Amino acid sequence: MEKICFIVCQYGNEVNGGAETHCKMLAERLTSSYEVDVLTSTFISYTTFQPYYQEGVEVINQVNVRRFKSEPFDKEFYYKLLRSSKLGRKIRRNLYRMGVLRSIASVFPKWNIGLEKEKEVLKANGFYSPALLNYMRENESSYKSIILFYFPNPATFFVGEMLPKKCILIPTAHNERELFRSIQTHFFTNVGHIAFNTEEERKLCENVFGKSMSPSSIIAVGVEVAEPESKELIIEKFNLPENYILYFGRIAPEKIGKSIEWFQEYKRNKKSDIKLVLTGRLFMEKTEDPDIIYTGFVTEAEKTALIKNARLVINPSDKESLSLLLLEAMTLGKPSLVNGKCDVMKEHCIKSDFACQYYISKSDFIKKLDFMLYRIEDPKAIATKAQNYVKANYDWDKIMGKLRALIESSPY
Incomplete structure (x- = not known):
């Protein structure tokens, strides 16, 4: 059976975020067709980044969940970097608000303003895991396809940068500042395919990244409703x-x-x-x-x-x-x-x-x-x-x- 891989910030029965639940539902439904791995963190809290799960492999509903440790999170250092990396996204967001970003992005699809500083911000994020990235470098040939969840996730960006044509991005994007960073102009135009949830989400990204945006489709997700307690x-x-x-x-x-x-x-x-x-x-x-x-x-x-x-x-x-x-x-x-x-x-x-x-x-x-x-x-x-x-x-x-x-x- 061929192997595929999902990458998401958090994963587990105790996690109730929208993107995380979305990932879990898709991963579990693909176990009949593929051997499914999920690469994720040990965290539940995205504010404290205190480990909740053990590092290592856990099987949940036939999905192999591989949890990796992250670098220690320095909140003060992270927000200092965040404040110093505003220029690229501020310019692009202002152009978006003026209604001209799509036209400009179609002529100049890739931006480099503050690019290296933005990468430093991702590396200072609590979810950044060199161990996860090393695992992917060593094992990428095992996977037929890599499905990346949530575009601001550091692992999503760095794996997408490493293996762009092998990746399907499910961005769960909305109008927020992270979408306008220079690094996203490289990511959203290089990744193999983008699977959006709605036509409105796709239109937003077309207006941000222009005609050079990667091929895309609407995949979305279904709904699961458990039998109710009394x-x-x-x-x-x-x-x-x-x-x-x-x-x-x-x-x-x-x-x-x-x-x-x-x-x-x-x-x-x-x-x-x-x-x-x-x-x-x-x-x-x-x-x-x-x-x-x-x-x-x-x-x-x-x-x-x-x-x-x-x-x-x-x-x-x-x-x-x-x-x-x-x-x-x-x-x-x-x-x-x-x-x-x-x-x-x-x-x-x-x-x-x-x-x-x-x-x-x-x-x-x-x-x-x-x-x-x-x-x-x-x-x-x-x-x-x-x-x-x-x-x-x-x-x-x-x-x-x-x-x-x-x-x-x-x-x-």
Whole structure:
């Protein structure tokens, strides 16, 4: 059986990030066709970089997970380098905001402003692992194809630089500063193939890298929903109220935004017993409020039960390349409210005939929240539209067929 390899920042049953979950679902579904390795770190926390897993090999659902140690992380040194490496990305991001970057990038596809400094930043990142890169140098001939996850990951860039034509990049890209770095102009134009999650993600990257961007396609990912735990169990375990709004994923500033503050304002101005339940690992200061409940990390069965029994699911992130959170909620027929400043999620709303709703401001968030909680006339029709949208667009057989064809087209 031929071997393939995935490279991702974190991997394991205890990891609940979107890109990491995406990688795990694809890797496990390919074990019937290939021997599958995953090269990853020993970390769960991307802020402390304290080892959680043992270095070495672990088999998870027939996937060989190879964990490598990283260099010690010096936070002060890292952020000093980060501050000194702004020039290239600032110029390119300003050109993007002016609407001219695509044209300029098509004439000048590769930029070198601050290139070496940007590589130093990657090498100072907590996920940088010389041991992983050495392993790949010694074993690259074993793999038919290498699938790289999440473009800012140091291993993703350096393996892609080492073996560009053997690599398929799944970038999970959104409009963030890292996308505009000079190093990405070399990466996104050299890598063998780019597999995007949505057409909106591809359009973004075309506008950043121009016509010299590597060949690409839309692969995406399907949705997995575990059988739910009982309602009684989750109510008792997490001390849940009858009426709650749910967010699940990383509880971090870049994901939550201002949704906690806006929810609190809604509660001050409305007579409602609704509470906000935040599910996932905490990467920010906890808000002490009796109307906000933190469950911590939950199992997949508990997560399904939490979604099924919620009145509404929210995704306040403005940086998504797909949003598994939203697709899982739609699969369960649950109304969802998402950040309309994220083009990907806005398009999910539009293409599903508004089976989910988006907001664009604080006042809009409060207005839509009240509407979805108390004034939806036909919730069953909304649920049916949501489920039909996911079935039509995120079918596992189609997705895996496209990915296998891409792997088989590798010249190696």
